[in-house]
Amino acid sequence: MFTRTPGPHWGDPVEDFIGGTLVFAEDWLPLPKWAASFTRIGAALVASPPADAGGRPTVALIVPTRGFAAVLCAVGAVLQRLSTPPKVAAAERFALLSALAPGTMVTYRTETGAGIPGELVRCDASAVVVRSSLAGSSISIAKGFAHAVEVTGPVGRELPAQARSKAPAAPAALVTALLGDSLASSARLGSRLVCCVVGTVGTLRTEILDTRVGLPGADGQIVKGTFQEVLQVRSFVGRSGVFHSEVLAAGGTPSEATWSDPPDIAVFDGAVSLLKFGDRWPGTARIIVLDRTDTRSTDAAAEINREYVQRIGEQALDHPDLRLRGCELLFYRARLG
Numbered sequence: 001m002f003t004r005t006p007g008p009h010w011g012d013p014v015e016d017f018i019g020g021t022l023v024f025a026e027d028w029l030p031l032p033k034w035a036a037s038f039t040r041i042g043a044a045l046v047a048s049p050p051a052d053a054g055g056r057p058t059v060a061l062i063v064p065t066r067g068f069a070a071v072l073c074a075v076g077a078v079l080q081r082l083s084t085p086p087k088v089a090a091a092e093r094f095a096l097l098s099a100l101a102p103g104t105m106v107t108y109r110t111e112t113g114a115g116i117p118g119e120l121v122r123c124d125a126s127a128v129v130v131r132s133s134l135a136g137s138s139i140s141i142a143k144g145f146a147h148a149v150e151v152t153g154p155v156g157r158e159l160p161a162q163a164r165s166k167a168p169a170a171p172a173a174l175v176t177a178l179l180g181d182s183l184a185s186s187a188r189l190g191s192r193l194v195c196c197v198v199g200t201v202g203t204l205r206t207e208i209l210d211t212r213v214g215l216p217g218a219d220g221q222i223v224k225g226t227f228q229e230v231l232q233v234r235s236f237v238g239r240s241g242v243f244h245s246e247v248l249a250a251g252g253t254p255s256e257a258t259w260s261d262p263p264d265i266a267v268f269d270g271a272v273s274l275l276k277f278g279d280r281w282p283g284t285a286r287i288i289v290l291d292r293t294d295t296r297s298t299d300a301a302a303e304i305n306r307e308y309v310q311r312i313g314e315q316a317l318d319h320p321d322l323r324l325r326g327c328e329l330l331f332y333r334a335r336l337g
Contacts, residue, residue, distance in 0.1 A: 002010075003049045008176050012069050012083075012084070012180045013037060013079045013080075013082070013083045013179050014040065014043040014076055014079050014080055014083075014177055016215075017031075017039060017075065017178055018031065018035070018039055018040070019037045019215070020215050020216060021213055021214070021215060022213065022214045022215070022216070022222060023143060023211065023212070023213055024211075024212035024213070024214070031213075034324065034325070035068065036070050037324045038068075038069050038072035038073050038076070038324075039072045039073070039075055039079075040075035040076060041059055041061075041073055041076065041281070041287060042072070042073035042075065042076030042077035042078075042195070042265065042267075042287065043076035043077060043079065043080035044073060044076075045057060045059055045077065045081075045285050045287060046076075046077040046080045046081050046194065046195075046227055046264055046265050046285070047080055047084070047299060048285065048315070048316075051212065054312055054313065054333060054334060055311065055312030055313060055315075055316045055332075055333025055334055055336065056282060056283075056284075056285065056286065056309070056333060056334040056335075056336055057285035057286070057333055058285070058286045058287075058288065058330075058331075058332055058333065058334045059286070059287045059290065059313060059315065059329070059331055060287075060288040060290070060304045060308075060329070060330040060332075061287070061289050061290065061327055061328065061330075062290045062292060062297070062301065062327060062328040062329075063289060063290070063291060063324070063326075063327045063330050064291075064292055064293075064326050064327070065291055066269060066270060066289055066290075066291035066294075067207075067294075068207055068211075069269070069289045069306070070197050070199055070204070070267045070268075070269035070287075070289050071197070071204065071207045071208055071227055071231075073108050073195075073265075073267050073287045073289070074195045074197050074231055074245055074265075074267055075227060075230050075231060076087045077194055077264065077265045077267075077273055078195055078230055078231055078232075079178065079179075079230060079245045081192070081194045081244075081246070081264060082179060082183060082187045082194075083179060083183055085194075090143065090144050090145060090146045090147040091143075091146075092312075093146040093149060094128065094143050094146035095125065096151070097120060097123050097128055097146060097149060097151075098123040100120055100151070101120075101124060101172070102119075103119050103120065104119065104151060105118075105120075105151070105152050106117060106118055106119065106120050106130055106149050106150060106151055106152060107149070107150045107152045107186075107189045107190055108130050108132075108139060108141060108148055108149050109148045109149075109186065109277055110148075110218065110268045113148075113190040115185060115186040115190075116130075116132055116134065116139070117132075117133045117134065117152070117189055118130045118132045118133045118134075118139070119131045119133065120149075121138060124268045125143075126142065126143050127140045127142055127143060128140075128141045128143070128146050128149055129141075130149060134314070139205055141277060141290055149226070150189075150190060151190075152189055152190035154201075156323045161336075166289070170188070171184035171185055171187060172184075172186050172216045172225055172229035173223050173225065174213070174215060174223055174224070174225030174226075174229045174230070175187065175225075175229055175230060176214065177215045178218070178230070181259050184246070187242075187244070188242055189242075190242065191234075191242050191243045192244060193243070193244070193245070193246060193262070193264070194244050194264050194265065194268070195231070195244070195245040195246075195247055195263055195264065195265045195266075195267060196245065196247075196248060196261065196263040196264065196265075196266050196281075197226070197245065197246070197248070197266075197267045197269055198244045198247075198248045198249075198250055198267070198268050198269060198273035198277050199247070199248075199249075199250050199267075199268070199269030199270050199273050200249070200250060200269070200270065201247055201248075201249045204247050204269065205236065207227065208226065208227045208228050208231060208233060208236065208247070209226055209227075209228050209236060211225070211227055212224060212225075212226060213225060213226060213227065213274045229280070230244075230257060231244060232244040232245060233245050233246060234246040235247055245263075246263070248277070250269070250270060250272040250273035250276060251272065251276070252275070262281040262283055262284050263284055264284065264285070264308060265282065265284065265285050265286075266280070266281055266284045266285070266286050266287070267286075267287045267289065268286065268287070268288045268289065269289050269298060270289065270291060270294055270296075271290055271291075271294045271295075271296035271297045271300035272288070274288050274290070274294065274300045274303065274304075275299060275300055275303065278303065282336050288300075288304065290304075304330065307332070307334045307335070308330060308332050310334075310335050311332040311333055311334060311335060312332075312334070312335050313332070313333050314331060314332055314333070315331040315333050316331070317333050
């Protein structure tokens with residue numbers, strides 16, 4: 001078992017999670033080998049090209065039992081996204097910032113990846129001016145580097161009569177151990193819906209909130225936490241907290257699955273979730289987990305087979321080892337519409 005020092009990140013967070021995570025079950029035990037492929041599938045899919053005219057990226061699995069499969073896929077997706085922020089063109093970001101009201105909450109990312117929270121002051125012909133909430137001073141950012149400024153709060157808010165700042169919450173020790181100080185701190189500065197898991201909320205809540213996981217630390221102590229510290233499920237942290245994922249009830253209504261932006265990845269945990277929500281978010285890649293013991297799995301499998309026959313093409317995932325013993329696995333790009 002290797003050790004790690006929380007600090008500047010030195011490896012691949014997804015592989016670090018797979019290789020180092022311990023799970024508490026009367027004692028601290030290594031993450032089971034079967035968990036690795038679920039985590040890698042989530043990471044590989046979030047890194048793949050988005051849905052477009054070439055079809056919707058889909059991974060379908062039929063497993064002996066669904067326990068923790070969807071959660072591990074979500075963990076892989078979130079870790080991958082947090083460690084590789086999406087690239088945005090500077091001109092596109094400058095145009096967005098120019099349309100926002102002064103006082104909009106933003107974050108300026110430095111060359112090291114560290115995020116500085118602040119407020120938008122103005123955009124002129126050649127620069128974006130941001131007031132730092134930590135130092136209180138203004139920063140002038142050249143137009144060509146506008147992509148380093150991210151919107152992290154409600155748009156259109158007017159400047160308060162008296163400026164006040166609030167330091168962001170410190171990242172969890174488990175997240176810092178996986179991502180390093182800089183990326184972990186940046187992850188706490190703004191919300192992004194990386195992954196939505198649709199399934200049985202009570203079961204997912206127990207797996208996410210109550211499962212104790214840890215990483216070995218440099219001092220021989222275990223850095224302890226839960227899957228929630230990585231996933232930051234919106235409905236579990238409250239409306240005011242920073243979130244990276246969401247959990248929806250498979251038996252819920254379509255209106256409950258509406259946000260300003262769709263998730264990067266949707267994980268359908270069980271047959272009912274696929275049959276009811278599977279055609280939502282057409283621009284979102286999907287992971288489908290079917291349990292052989294589920295009474296509706298035959299209906300869901302028939303839907304997957306229909307999609308596969310009508311597929312646009314195959315879905316390539318950039319990882320050599322994604323096969324699971326005892327599981328059926330399909331990668332394809334589903335036809336849109």
